[in-house]
Amino acid sequence: MIDLTLLADGGIGWIDASGPASPLVLSTRIRLARNLAGRPFATRSSAEDREAIAEAVAGAVAGTEALGRAASFRLDRLDLRDRLLLHERHLVSKELAGLGGEPAPVGAMLLVQGRVGAMVNEEDHLRLQGVVSGFALDAAYAEVDRLDSELGQRLAFAFHPEFGYLSACPTNVGTGLRASVLIHLPGLVLTKEISKVLQGLAQVGLAVRGLYGEGSEVVGNFFQLSNQTTLGKSERDLLDHLGKMVREVMTYEEEARAVLLRDARAVIEDKVWRAYGLLRYARAISYEEAMNLLSGVRLGVGLQVIPDVGFYALNKMLVHTQPAHLASAHGVAIDDPSLAVHRADFVRTLLQDEGRRAG
Amino acid sequence: MTCQQCGEREAVVLLKKVEGGEVRVMHLCERCAAERGVPEGDESAKTPLGAFLAAMGGDAPGESPLSSAAALAECPGCGATLQDFRRTGRLGCATCWTTFEGPLRGLVRRVHGATRHVGEFYAQPGAEPADQAAVVRRLREQLAVAVSDENFEQAAELRDRLRGLE
Numbered sequence: 001m002i003d004l005t006l007l008a009d010g011g012i013g014w015i016d017a018s019g020p021a022s023p024l025v026l027s028t029r030i031r032l033a034r035n036l037a038g039r040p041f042a043t044r045s046s047a048e049d050r051e052a053i054a055e056a057v058a059g060a061v062a063g064t065e066a067l068g069r070a071a072s073f074r075l076d077r078l079d080l081r082d083r084l085l086l087h088e089r090h091l092v093s094k095e096l097a098g099l100g101g102e103p104a105p106v107g108a109m110l111l112v113q114g115r116v117g118a119m120v121n122e123e124d125h126l127r128l129q130g131v132v133s134g135f136a137l138d139a140a141y142a143e144v145d146r147l148d149s150e151l152g153q154r155l156a157f158a159f160h161p162e163f164g165y166l167s168a169c170p171t172n173v174g175t176g177l178r179a180s181v182l183i184h185l186p187g188l189v190l191t192k193e194i195s196k197v198l199q200g201l202a203q204v205g206l207a208v209r210g211l212y213g214e215g216s217e218v219v220g221n222f223f224q225l226s227n228q229t230t231l232g233k234s235e236r237d238l239l240d241h242l243g244k245m246v247r248e249v250m251t252y253e254e255e256a257r258a259v260l261l262r263d264a265r266a267v268i269e270d271k272v273w274r275a276y277g278l279l280r281y282a283r284a285i286s287y288e289e290a291m292n293l294l295s296g297v298r299l300g301v302g303l304q305v306i307p308d309v310g311f312y313a314l315n316k317m318l319v320h321t322q323p324a325h326l327a328s329a330h331g332v333a334i335d336d337p338s339l340a341v342h343r344a345d346f347v348r349t350l351l352q353d354e355g356r357r358a359g
Numbered sequence: 360m361t362c363q364q365c366g367e368r369e370a371v372v373l374l375k376k377v378e379g380g381e382v383r384v385m386h387l388c389e390r391c392a393a394e395r396g397v398p399e400g401d402e403s404a405k406t407p408l409g410a411f412l413a414a415m416g417g418d419a420p421g422e423s424p425l426s427s428a429a430a431l432a433e434c435p436g437c438g439a440t441l442q443d444f445r446r447t448g449r450l451g452c453a454t455c456w457t458t459f460e461g462p463l464r465g466l467v468r469r470v471h472g473a474t475r476h477v478g479e480f481y482a483q484p485g486a487e488p489a490d491q492a493a494v495v496r497r498l499r500e501q502l503a504v505a506v507s508d509e510n511f512e513q514a515a516e517l518r519d520r521l522r523g524l525e
Contacts, residue, residue: 037453038453041451043439043450044451044452154484155484156483156484157483161494162476163463163474166453166456169449169450229471231471231475232474233477235479
């Protein structure tokens, strides 16, 4: 079992809801795809190549400010529950964690320190990332840019004068930058405006994904909005464009919420209090049910209908009710039937504490 | 609606064919549609990348947008061919980007709407002064393009970077 105390704030500092607009936006994440010059990309690399890449990266980060004190995990040597736990924290992709049907690739490594991290031997040799609380593209970019500069002086990255940073997949070439904002949009879902908004976003070149990124479903009305293209615009322009669009979506969401309160106050109040009631008193809750109820309560708190529940507590419930988190906390397997009961216990206790703290 | 060809399975594909100036519409099941050459409902063709990849290494000669020489070329860096790229959707190494530069430029344009990286410029540690000179030359070129496009924000950024290097 991995020791998460190795990770300052467990690699999920963003859950403290301290960032701008954190009632609506849970986190802002920026990743940069980088490859080492002179080494084959993932599809053509041998186990030896991959080990050598992991070694080169581990050596290069040693003296850096950004990752010099990083906690390091070898995903190809961890058991399933620990790999799932790191994935639930959004620290590693499904593929690198060996959860996508194939085992974790040889040399699969994760480095985490505070708000930055690096996935090693993913589709690209390096996926550097910075994650911050709330809607804060500049802050997230500053984190990952510092890491990129430090590593770029110690390792030779593959770079082409015309195409920019080279990647294994042409969709990531150029800046290698993917910025994504995890946003909660229950108002747009309830007013059925969401499909229009999502279509609009696709038209302006943004991608919309579910809670766990590429290929994942939308649960609990949480959406990940990110830039689709990575080349032909500077990092600054890519971030500005995404930022502008996210601000627009936030405005739409706020308008939708105002409409809900104005036209259907009783219905909404009933809905969010029912969600609260179930979380506060139920004795067994499935993961999907918990996500939907948490979405309801989050909306209720945002609308100031439900008092005395903080966004930190809401984020904590979101993270710690996931299967591998509960399974690790209770020393059971990730499909243990007791998880539904442990989940209900966790949210009940937390909501009780929140009420007591406020009261 | 049932398939108009086999009359058995559910029709899921609407095939429109122009024949001699006449438009013929047929409702077909997946299997009969495939027999008539409609690509099956896989991931390829749904994305620009998938469509491009499907077109790129087309098995039938004449369908491929590439000359046979390019289609047969092997990357000196890793031994990958365009067929490998078509199969996996991933390049084999950094040298593939130079080996298959022509076809990749077309693909990159389709995916990103541009082919030239205008973001941060990177010089490898210990890069030769000659490389530095090339970096400066490239930045100057980009600056000229940015100015002629009246993209002043980008021009300012490029000028700052040039100043840092010179």
